[in-house]
Amino acid sequence: MPFTIPKHIAIIMDGNGRWAQRRGYPRVFGHVRGSSRVKGIVKEASQLGVKALTLYAFSTENWSRPEAERKVLFRLLKKYVIREGEELYAENVRLRVIGELERLDSDVREVLNNLIQKLSGNTGLQLTLAISYGSRTELTRAAALFAKDCQEGKVRPEDMNEALMEKYLWTAELMDLAPVDLFIRTSGEYRMSNFLLWQAAYAEFLFLEKHWPDFTEGDLRLAIEVYNKRDRRYGGVKP
Ligand code: IPE
Ligand code: IPE
Ligand code: MG
Numbered sequence: 001m002p003f004t005i006p007k008h009i010a011i012i013m014d015g016n017g018r019w020a021q022r023r024g025y026p027r028v029f030g031h032v033r034g035s036s037r038v039k040g041i042v043k044e045a046s047q048l049g050v051k052a053l054t055l056y057a058f059s060t061e062n063w064s065r066p067e068a069e070r071k072v073l074f075r076l077l078k079k080y081v082i083r084e085g086e087e088l089y090a091e092n093v094r095l096r097v098i099g100e101l102e103r104l105d106s107d108v109r110e111v112l113n114n115l116i117q118k119l120s121g122n123t124g125l126q127l128t129l130a131i132s133y134g135s136r137t138e139l140t141r142a143a144a145l146f147a148k149d150c151q152e153g154k155v156r157p158e159d160m161n162e163a164l165m166e167k168y169l170w171t172a173e174l175m176d177l178a179p180v181d182l183f184i185r186t187s188g189e190y191r192m193s194n195f196l197l198w199q200a201a202y203a204e205f206l207f208l209e210k211h212w213p214d215f216t217e218g219d220l221r222l223a224i225e226v227y228n229k230r231d232r233r234y235g236g237v238k239p
Helices: 016-022 027-048 060-064 067-090 106-118 135-151 162-167 172-177 217-229
Strands: 008-012 052-059 094-098 126-133 182-185 204-207
Touching: 016 027, 027 052, 027 067, 027 217, 052 060, 052 067, 060 067, 060 126, 067 106, 067 126, 094 106, 126 135, 126 172, 135 162, 182 217, 204 217
Parallel strands: 008 052, 008 182, 052 126, 094 126, 182 204
Antiparallel strands: none
């Protein structure tokens, strides 16, 4: 079997708070350390030839966290976007954001939009940040958009199929890269937490005990090795 690089890797970057608390620091320190890991992982994915990387940065459910913690998270996000722009450009990375962007503060939206624009001509790794993202919101919104298009006579109910459904999802622009091949979650939690429910329907899952601030480029390479030992049958049988 040849060694294959998964085309689309999705990561739930979890465990920042526990990483910090275990060391006697406030939770937000874990976010600082966690966010500093993103740069290296993006670069490694790019250099390994991964085509799409989707990172769960903030969920719809994370709005329930204390305002002080939310503030730190968005400040770190802004910092990452401002600081890494040049390197992402040099690395030929293209950026997208999925989620309820209308809920973000305008300054956060602005720095994101600027970088998305700057990287829009790039053709390498397709980096997607999931911010205020939740699959259930994505799917209900898709249903509403489809209903509206039916009402306006643009499509008919009988046109709905899986390919058309995908055009209504936030990941539509990824096209054939939208299905997740390898789904990684750090921090020892074995759940999806509302991340890419549709897109990960046939993903290979890897749950790691490590917390996100400890996740290294080597861990990403190991995850890809594990992925290579999986037998993806898609419901079929081997000839
Ligand atoms: C992941 O770490 C970061 C976000 C959810 C934004 P957590 O903050 O969830 O850390 P734990 O899981 O509580 O340790
Ligand atoms: C999922 O982690 C969201 C992100 C990592 C951005 P959470 O820590 O919010 O999820 P739960 O609470 O463990 O399900
Ligand atoms: Mg968590």
